[in-house]
Amino acid sequence: MADQFTHTHAETDVHAMGEVHEHPTWKQYKWVALILTLITVVEVWIYYTPFKESPLFVPVLLIMSAVKFAIVVLFYMHLKYDHKLFKALFTGPLIIAMSTLVALLFLFGKFSGR
Amino acid sequence: MATAAVSPSYARTSSGSPSGIWSWLTTVDHKRIGTLYLYTALAWFAVGGTEAVIMRMQLQGPNGRVVSAEVFNQLFTMHGTTMIFLVVMPLSAAFFNFLIPLQIGARDVAFPRLNAFSYWVYLFGSLFMNASWLVGMAPNGGWFGYAPLTTLPYSPGLNIDFWMLGLQILGVSSLAAAFNFITTIINMRAPGMNLMRMPMFTWMAFVVQFLLVLAFPVITIALVFLQFDRFFGTNFYTITQGADPLLWQHLFWIFGHPEVYILILPAFGLVSEILPTFSRKPIFGYPVMVYSGILIAFLGFGVWAHHMFAVGMGPIADSVFSMTTMLIAIPTGVKIFNWIFTMWGGNLRFTVAMKFAISLVALFTIGGISGVMHASPPADLQQTDTYFIVAHFHYVLVAGSLMGLWGGIYYYFPKITGRLLSEKIGNWHFWLTFIGVNLTFMPMHWSGLYGMPRRVYTYDAGQGWEIFNLMSSTGAYLQALAGIIFAYNIFRSRTHGEIAGNDPWEAPSLEWSIPSPPPDYNFETIPTVTSRYPLWDIKHPELTASVPHSRHGDERNDVSLGGKHVGAFHDHMAAGTPEGGLNPNATQASSKVSLKTAEELGIPMPYPTIKPLWVALFMTLMFASLLLIHKDKLPLAMAGVVTFATLMTGFLYAWLTAPLEPHHH
């Protein structure tokens, strides 16, 4: 039952196929929601402060939304706890998509200060 | 064998399954769907080929008068679109459908009804697009449909509407099939069939599905922008509103270049099946063949702008895309050399399939080399938009993809129908094709270098192009003749061909262990696989004895990358009997084996269903309703969209809530 995709779990339950369990708990879900809300509040708040004019504004926002993105994917989509195959199916395309996006912005001169 | 002559194995094996039109309309059997794909794509090949022949008649000599400039535009647009989306991709899909489950030891694909849906969408989409001929408004903007030339001010007719809606429909088919095959290959392999034991065709098919899944969304969005521009007056491609004329080109080629690999990798996979069988040698460097296929696909996403060197992207972009493009020549070259080394020292049998496979290796290399030539921007600036480019991509797509697919048809026809194609007629087909292809496309290198531009509907005498065009046209007629002979071979051999038996070629992979044509359920017992060449291990152990081929205990079970041990492949239940479930006497004619039906064996098979056909039909009609917008009938168009969308959703719910098969939990 073990080829390179098969989970190391000795007894994968064939009937509930796919559910490699150990999902996050209620408590974790609520903490995640709280963190997401707080980051969103900070994002909107700094939009209304003079920090908006700072050169750091864009990088900070990008980092915050990347963190939110990662939290939702890892906990709500429980990728952190799930089969590594799903990680590959998601991160591979995500990397190609983001590289394409960045390459396009470069090709259209979005990084040349125009 | 006397009984075999009277009652071919086809009749025998299909006795348990229904026949007649209704059984084909409702089928969810991957083999029947594959067969439908095969014959539909061959029919479109006849259409696309006819378009090419008319163009070659026009260009045969200077100042040709066979067709008008407008019709010529429609011809080259539909020729390209047809050959790419209605011929080569569906022919590949025919093999994906037929072979993937057989090669991995499965009874069907992961989602049989979705599979039927993919085919029907393809059929209706192709009919929709070609219906444009009936109203005299076939697409005329090139297969690449460059916006803003395809926007309303420059292309006011319905031509482009047919094209963009048709492509959108066909995209649904490809995407649905791709999700299906990804799941099938990941999840339905027989015990022991680990990834590094999969046949090369399945591997290349696997890679292609990822290309489809990642490339098609991009063209979908580019087409959505075009639809919005044409139907709702948005500005995505309106230059006066500040739009960038390069947006379409970038989005199109982000799709378009992976598409090139979508077209060629399945043929590479077929050739990698044919060459080892007829060389009586395992493929040379299997893991490297796998990795180079993956690498070609991955790099394929980073080279798109080499189609756009002439638009002036600047030295940095030109250099980067030039280098990534040249990089792809490395894994491709690896494949070419591995094929040569597979044949090297082999016990070669020159069947028609083998001849097609060898000519792919030889002729694709020519197309590959001219490809490296215009990977260099300065050279490309000379060659772009000339017949040199036409020569290049026909060497990779006709001499590459199509040669591989024809080889695949000669190789797998016996598995599909139970009868061999005639080798005698096949040799005529092969040699006429081989001579015709080279006679057509080799002179185009010269007409191109002498400056003949692409897509011109006629040309004046005295520019040094006459002789090359005459040669090209003659070659095209030879190819047409070859096509007619091929069609005759198929029609004749379907009923009069030699009975094939399970394994007419003494091939190594699982699909040859079962009857031809295979029963509904494929494998009476799901086999256990313990190596890359299960049938050779049983029947011809001398062929595989000295080659590592991922057998149990094989050193290749350990995977290392860059000298670092990164993992190991383990054997599925391999401790038991070797090659469980495989019939060691598989060469015996299948007609001697009395085949049981799935019911007798207690194998649950999916119910036939008409619902995927309805969903596909209503989806096509939903898109087709949008044509009315340009007849200034917006309310009617919207009524059509809503009606058909509702019907589509209704049948989709009916499909999803109906059980797939008996006793399914």
Next chain:
Amino acid sequence: MTAVASHAHPPTSTGLDHRKIAIWAFIGSECMLFASLISTYLIYKGRSVVGPFPHEACNPPVCATHLNPILNIPVTSFSTFVLLMSSLAMVLALAAVENKGKPGYEGLLGSSKFWLISTAVLGITFLGCQAYEFTSFVHEGLTIRTNLFGSSFFTLTGFHGAHVTAGVLWLITLLAIDIKRGLGPKDALLVDIAALYWHFVDVVWIAIFTLVYLIK
């Protein structure tokens, strides 16, 4: 070998369900879809030749009349929050289905129906905000035909809205099944794949909110 023979389906190669692999492959594909839309929006940002513009007012002579900056950050912040909360409701719906009947999953807060309804209602609220946003933009003079910003903005957010709409229909379907026959632990996968889709749509909005609304 006969264990895997005729009578049942063999276990899948990975032990995973087909549908879950398919939905993840689909989500991977959607990454490219939204990357194309977002790229186009960003490429065309600042290239509109007429107003209104997203973040700046437009005054004569560039625009015939004074036009306010279009984007309404407070409303969108609220709808962003709503969508985040819908994701919370969605994970709780999945937990309720997986643990139906177990201690700690009694009453309203352990009811899958409650959480499915909540998720759908939050999704509909998000769509309501979007409808409000779109109509108010049209009143302020921005349609999908006005300029590059209008075309790329409405198409990007409209595509996202269409995904939310499909998700709401999916949730309502699940709810109908739940009401008809009750969703239990063995249906967890049905809810799980819907949830994965729903969260992905949320994740896309996280990116859109930052890239379109907050970054000038």
